[in-house]
Amino acid sequence: MSMFCFQCQEAAKNTGCTVRGVCGKEDVTAGIQDLLIYTAKGVGLAAQGAGDDQVIRAGRYLVRSLFATITNANFDRLRIASLVLEGLVLRGELLAGGLGHQNHPENPDILTWKPLLAESRSLEELQDQLAAALAYQAGRSGVDQKKQLENLPEEAQAVPALVEDLEGKAALVGILAQEQEDVRSLRELTIYGLKGIAAYAEHAAVLGYEDPEIYRFAAAALARTSQDENPESLTALVLETGKTAVTTMALLDKANTETYGNPEITQVNIGTRSNPAILISGHDLKDMEELLEQTAGTGVDVYTHSEMLPANYYPAFKKYDHFVGNYGNAWWQQDKEFESFNGVILMTTNCIVPPKESYKTRIFTTGMAGFPGVPHISEDSQGRKDFSALVSLAKTCQPPIELEQGSITGGFAHHQISQLADKVIDAVKSGALKRFVVMAGCDGRHKSRDHFTQVAQGLPRDTVILTAGCAKYRYNKLDLGDIGGIPRVLDAGQCNDSYSLAVTALTLKEAFGMADINDLPIDFDIAWYEQKAVAVLLALLHLGFKNVRLGPTLPAFLSPGVAKVLVDTFGIQGTGTVEEDLAAITAS
CATH class of the missing domain: 1.20.1270.20 (Substrate Binding Domain Of Dnak; Chain:A; Domain 2)
Known part of the structure; x- marks a missing residue:
């Protein structure tokens, strides 16, 4: 090999x-x-x-x-x-x-x-x-x-x-x-x-x-x-x-x-305008800030893509009237979405895939991202980045082709949830809200990831999904309704905001006076793709969460012996069929 x-x-x-x-x-x-x-x-x-x-x-x-x-x-x-x-x-x-x-x-x-x-x-x-x-x-x-x-x-x-x-x-x-x-x-x-x-x-x-x-x-x-x-x-x-x-x-x-304020509940536009534009993807909010500053007043709009969607939730970014909203879906669909966007693309972190010739001349990388033949924007000696080349190129591009219309809701990080705590607790006590399912993590190309869409669709109406990371694109545009005004999909943000989901769970544990975090009415159906999801999984294990379902497959790097330790000690298991997972959730 x-x-x-x-x-x-x-x-x-x-x-x-x-x-x-x-x-x-x-x-x-x-x-x-x-x-x-x-x-x-x-x-x-x-x-x-x-x-x-x-x-x-x-x-x-x-x-x-x-x-x-x-x-x-x-x-x-x-x-x-x-x-x-x-x-x-x-x-x-x-x-x-x-x-x-x-x-x-x-x-x-x-x-x-x-x-x-x-x-x-x-x-x-x-x-x-x-x-x-x-x-x-x-x-x-x-x-x-x-x-x-x-x-x-x-x-x-x-x-x-x-x-x-x-x-x-x-x-x-x-x-x-x-x-x-x-x-x-x-x-x-x-x-x-x-x-x-x-x-x-x-x-x-x-x-x-x-x-x-x-x-x-x-x-x-x-x-x-x-x-x-x-x-x-x-x-x-x-x-x-x-x-x-x-x-x-x-x-x-x-x-x-x-730096940017606590995320707040936000209706994010998913349509487009008629101006030339730059699409920013990845995770780095500092890049987002610098790009918005340098595009202000230029006539160039800015849209987020994939894991940059949660930038829409931060108060500091809402002052920019050329910040339009989110374009497209998870990272793996970029080959089609970057093509139809027509404008300039900035990849701030991972999630880049080999670019197609149709947009290879208008994509840039920065930070630790890189691809041969793609221009890279580095920091200067003062730690600043110059995005003027992107702005100049964007002005020569056609506006984005609209993929969809409407909006999606997000911004349910732990500070925002704490302000809704009484409402959530009352819903649980009344029986209107019976269960939380954490469906955070990564999206990917495999057809088997339809599993997470089907689980979301099949969950009882008294169940709320807690999510973070690009796994949300499997269900965040579904019309799943709400429970007494509480949306049934609560998006905390990027993959690192899985921390917010853990804080939310610990807050609920305290509110209900439970001795063990695993006594909460909470299940885990986690989608993983890369190594940040591994860090999140290990964080959950450290915090004491057990019986996490991980899919669509268990990691190839887990030997049978190590997998057995994780199963025996923490109850780690692979996702099953949609019917099996729904039965396990509703029975617990």
Whole structure:
């Protein structure tokens, strides 16, 4: 096999992608991503015992690197290779302080390896060559991955040999290098949880909110996944990862709400206007703010897409009269929706799929997202981004083709729910509202995900759905009615706002005086796709929630032994048929 990746729900045959990712990731890119994780483990090990300043510096690198390897985030092998070299330079600086060598005098490979080219060129020179290659690529809009290394300028001539060098090393350090199945499964479960944590930590950090303990845990956990082969201690590490996931989501919740206000109940327009426009997708609210500021007064409208829909709920964004509403649905439908949008698209995080030729010249990436041949918007030295190229291009585009009309309702994060608490509690006490079903998580391409639509349609009228993440697109446009004025679909926001759902459940537990969170009339039918959903799942386990149904398939990275532990300890189970799940919900 030329690669092995099984981190997402669409892993080939629910086993693993071995030639090319179902997501579109090429084998070389997959290998260099594996090498980036290996490099991050080395940085984590080198950071052990470091002071706060060094831990923060290492942590910032680690969260960016982990984030870049999330499914559908970064397909650009050169950007990933650049992160590898950045990590090697950082690792060297940490080791120069003597900490890594003192703690690990045997000098394991993750602390010592370098590209072969580093014997004749410094790592800094190789970084400069990669930067030159990326700058050259930025001027070749539309270039595909196969042509990425062709006709490079003289100052980047070492780059093809460097990529080949990194590819050779990657073949030795991939997932299957660990042969013990349960150990491999537990290590990867921790790493995938860390990837989700990293995404949330990065979103908080760009708003100025950081917690050194999150960084310290990420460094320590990565170091342990490089060395620990004890299933019991690795199981404990998985649960510690869930604890840190809760801490990180709480931090991001604080960052978002203190910066943009508490989400409020909002009717979001899903129609279009006749102006040229920019469509912003992904998760990063800071990008949303900067884009709205830079498009104000230009005659260019802004629409959200997929996981950016909840930006409509924040008070700070409602002052912009050119912020129209939401266009389209979940990430996987972008090939059709980006085409019909006609305008410029900005991908702020993961969820990008290989762009079609029909819109490849009007899509941009930023943050940790990347795709060969797609222009990338980076921060300047002051942390600002210049979106003027997007605005100029948008003015030349036709207005969006309208896909639908009307509105959808959202904004039911924990602060808003707390204001409705008395109404909700009265509905429960009266018997009008008998059950809550958490149907949060990710959407995806598989036809089997119709399961969640059919479950939503089949739930009794006295049941309320609590949701967050793009899984909501399976049912948020259905006419499911309300219970005494309480909508039957309560959308808290993005996938990270699953934290809001947990806070809501804990609030209800307290209100009803229950000793155990699992005594609440609440069920879980969670849709998962990528690693942020893994972080959310581990957070739920840490908070004590049991009997979570996860679908449409259980993760391929769970070995039979690890799956058994999760089943026996937490009642984790796969989704069944629609009829089986509805029967289980109504019987509980």
